[in-house]
Amino acid sequence: MSGLEQLYQQIIIDHSKHPHGVGLAEGEETSHQRNPVCGDEITLALRWDATGERVESVAWEGSGCSISQASASLLATLAEESVEEGSPWTPEELTALIEEFRDALRSRGATPLDEERFGDAAALSGVSKYVARVKCAMLAWVAAEDLLQRRAG
């Protein structure tokens, strides 16, 4: 696989063309993140279950490059899967996941994303070799982190 094909794996292209989790509700709490370099934008919400302790879904809207859009879609998909498997994220679990994601993306290819933990989102590992694109891939995850930090007060 060429570097370009590693960066743009089919999963990423598919998610950028047919994104999951798109659509925000009027008035819900969101975090808006922008990449001023390229104008990528993501507005993201974390929706909590009845107990208020577990993430029920991730919803978002945005525009920008395929990496930023696919990354948001993959985060939403990962949340869906955690619910389907009966183990929706606690704030601590999601915080840990975001940190792991950031470490992998900043590793310049040294630490790939763990497929066990990240599922299809592990396809974003290829981004870590492209320093200029890490910010694109981080955008949705930074929005989720921002919401978690606000929640923690």
Next chain:
Amino acid sequence: MLTQYPGGVTAAPLTPAELEGVRAQFPILAREVNGHPLAYLDSAATAQKPLRVIEAESAFYRESNAAVHRGAHTLAGEATELYEDARRTIAAFLAVDENEVVFTSHATEALNLVAYALGSASIGRGAGASAAAAPHALAPGDEIVVTELEHHANLIPWQELAARTGATLRYIPVLDDGALDLEAARTIIGERTRVLALTHVSNVTGAITPLEQLVPLARAVGALVVLDACQSAPHLALRPRELDVDVAVFSGHKLYGPTGIGVLYGRAALLDALPPFLYGGSMITTVTMERAEYLPAPQRFEPGTPRIAQAIGLAEAVRFVTGIGLERIAATEHALTERMLAGLARIPNLRVLGGTLVTNRVGLASIVVDDVHAHDAGQVLDEAGIAARVGHHCAQPLHRRLGATASLRLSLGVHSTADEVDRALEAVASIRPFFGFSGGDRA
């Protein structure tokens, strides 16, 4: 083949052997990127440096480094001589007087300098004799006119000046094809206009502004004309006096010179009337604990220890381009621009901002590929060893006007070749297929 280039001068393009000779002077062109020879098509962002420019800067540090205009030892004298020699070289390049050339850090600083000085004039701060600055004072009711094409560097300083003085900022709009609305310009530039600030060449469309139609409108109402020549200086002979502008600015780094050096040309009478921008040493005649009197231009606008090595490097860059001849550079680039625009016109599902007509155009093209974000498109070129710029190129209002958030810009330099242009065209044609969209193949 002789090519007519804007300005009516006719010159022959470089021969293949001459072009090879030019390329051999740029050490960076020997590099490989992602396994391909580097094709540097981002000269509009910053130009590469010929060895002689790198050497000139380094030779200054090795042999003559000293503070200029301060102290009297031998090295200080040499350094001052080299620095002022650089100023004379730039003045000759622009066909203006040396006291009309002010060194700044870059074009952005030069534009801020002019806007800030006009702001100071507006609150009654003058150049020792505030009477000299008074005619340039702005007040509510006055208008500053820019265009919708501008780089943020030639927009935001004017927004600020308007906010600080109560003057109104207006702009000449752009038509759907990326050209300035000259019809509208005739109604916008009027009795209230005090400043017309506009770009000589758009850094997004590459279009050369029809100054001959706009400058007379400003002249007729006594407005100052400030020209952003960043994108013209490397491609055509820049003659501020012939263009009848009061101020012209450009950045050294886009003209094969070092970073950290810009040029502000200002008509002598204007510079001598304007208050300073930055204050400190090397710009004064007499200082007491209460007040200071300022030197005339250009020293008035060069406080602090100036960018000596960079000015010397820029002078060498100017000798490099004048050695080849700007007319010949223009003729060479024109042929390549034609090739690039014609090639782009043959690729379906893409749009070139400002269209693909080659008349009155320098060698750059900003491309929007259907369904593919500019960042993704740029990645395909990078993979092929082609350096091209992606983003809004510091011209968000123009991108918004032309219905794009970002674009992929190819820009030529004196070292560009037909082969590099062809490689770029091939890479651009492969973008849509790579992302699984149809119709990217060249028709």
